Amino acid sequence: MSAIMIVLDGIADRPLKELNGKTVLEVAQIPNLHRVAKNGMLGIFDPLNVPGRRAGSDTAHLSILGYDPYEVYTGRGPIEVAGTGIKLEKGDVSLRCNYCTVDEKFTLLNRTAGYIREGIDELEKAINEEINLSDHDVQFTFRNGADYRCVLHFRGKGLSANITDTDPWKEGAKILESQSKDGMPESIKTSALVNEFVKKSYEVLNNHPVNVSRRKQGKPPGNLIMPRGAGNTPEFENFYEKWKLKGAVIAGISLIKGLGALMGMDIIEVPGATGYIDSDFMAKGQKAIEILSQYDFVLVHIEGTDEVSHDHMIKEKIETLERIDLMIGWVFDHLPDNTFLIILSDHTTSSALGKHTADPPPIMIFGPGIFKDDVQLFTEREARKGMLHRIKANEIIPILLDYMNKTTKFGA
């Protein structure tokens, strides 16, 4: 028995004025999601296991996969870094960064270097080749993420993530010096390394041909790397050790790939998976079915729905969901016997606020032994009437394991 879990990031919403008090799930044409609902068991769940707490996608996924985010989460930095393919070790320090634009006095002029995209491969290469840190016991790796986003990773003895950010979050302000938060030698050393890296990034980037060309085109140059959110390597129990499920992750964004990698799951690349609404959803669903025979648990993560919610793009959220629904239909039609299908939203994202909210999102489970309940629609309002009632995110995998008959009883 195996299972596919499809997470529609932030698809759950609040009632929207623009939709006459209905949600995106309630107005979109999604016959296939409703078909799964008719045949499955529904409910709602609290992403952080208690009502009223807003979850990030990372903490929600940790919780859904049965980990306690309050215990194991060390920040987004290390997860993003792991998602770029770097194998993190204990003692490493990981940071998220932006390419940004500064003047010669390190005044921040543009936090994203004008959403820089072209030429970043060359900039990445130059940084890794030309920067040498004065402390030769510490190695760094710099990697591009999507567009202006990038990551910085340090490995060496005596490092600590207990340091402040360089990002002032405000254009017109000076780039901050990273500082030790605790006065310990490890964090003093690490903050000095970060500051050295930042200065040297300017030396490498400011007159790099890519930036010379950007200036000519009137675009802000990506002439400095601005790190923030330093984090230690989290210690996630291996997913297989924890649940005895051989797991794989299909995702477009490095955050979810990183979570999977840190849990020891296989990361399956799918051409066309972008992490945005232009992603090839069908390819992701087809890949899940294709690899199912090699795994017990395949997580398919769809990011685009959350992105457009943050940007208040209701129409695009509906259209994206309707395209996703076609993939759901294909997966449902090609689901082998003895396979479970779980579909859920990892958290609610209010398209009105452009933010994650704490409303408990819907979940549905289909598969052998599952009760069909009365619920006919995969919507926030209907899912709440389902047989699962209101559960906690960290109860989802145990419930699945019970249906997969992979659990033992306590007692006689």
Added chain:
Amino acid sequence: MSAIMIVLDGIADRPLKELNGKTVLEVAQIPNLHRVAKNGMLGIFDPLNVPGRRAGSDTAHLSILGYDPYEVYTGRGPIEVAGTGIKLEKGDVSLRCNYCTVDEKFTLLNRTAGYIREGIDELEKAINEEINLSDHDVQFTFRNGADYRCVLHFRGKGLSANITDTDPWKEGAKILESQSKDGMPESIKTSALVNEFVKKSYEVLNNHPVNVSRRKQGKPPGNLIMPRGAGNTPEFENFYEKWKLKGAVIAGISLIKGLGALMGMDIIEVPGATGYIDSDFMAKGQKAIEILSQYDFVLVHIEGTDEVSHDHMIKEKIETLERIDLMIGWVFDHLPDNTFLIILSDHTTSSALGKHTADPPPIMIFGPGIFKDDVQLFTEREARKGMLHRIKANEIIPILLDYMNKTTKFGA
């Protein structure tokens, strides 16, 4: 005000192919259970207080009666022993045993001595009379349970249950020597006593007339006692002290009698209560009504429904339930005023798997002050729509105490 709680062990099930996706509760003719449902308040509950965990009948009952099984449960052995009427004390070690068949080299030939039943009273007597342990500071008591099942109890100074089993679980294998798990003198002493008892049981039993006669009939002799599952005496808080309810237990099986005895409840014997589907259910229900004036809380446990579920006997599960329903009707019709009736399944037993599963079973409460909710049927699917929602097993007694007006408020 008093209360009768009727536990239909393992009556909750999953949708069954053989019943066109319905459950036993959904197809059986049970007008009386549905009559209680129409007049009561329904819900579902998680036997181990969290979704997704499979409970045994012992741990589920502990939880339902408000005890934390993760804290107080020390295994099935001591509970079974207590259920045979032995009054356990702190420091005792209790084991479950089988009569089994071995050859002269202690190779296990038959784990149940061919489901031995006849003559076991004589064998029990011989063991207790003829075996003398070399350590005269330790007393043992040996008692028959049902059929080939029996129990062994040690009392004396310096004993420990931290020892391994003698049961290899596989016919053709040698009977195992019990060994200390921790290398401490207490467990070394106890394992030696167990091994001595096992050897001496062979000396007493092998040529016992009962076994001579069985051999002549071509039946495997019950020529060795094979202990397993050693457990220390659990420390259950006294039920009356805990809840201020004077309690009684009506049950056919020693497991539930033992739980009641260890909680200090009175164990009420009912002629014809067998712990199987041939039990006199009506006699148990009538006894509950008969003794109600002397107690605040009477637990009636029905085992047969679970037994047939483990054996995939769907037809027998339905027939048994329909006979139980007649008893429910009688009890409901004879329920005195100011009396509560609680009916529940202690856990789900899937007749398809033949195993306990973690699906939350239904519960209903009838009595003064209780809301009648919309639910008309005592089934898994309908109970989930009731006013109790999804509760935890350890919340049942507090809810009952509230309706019995035996609780005080916290605050002013």
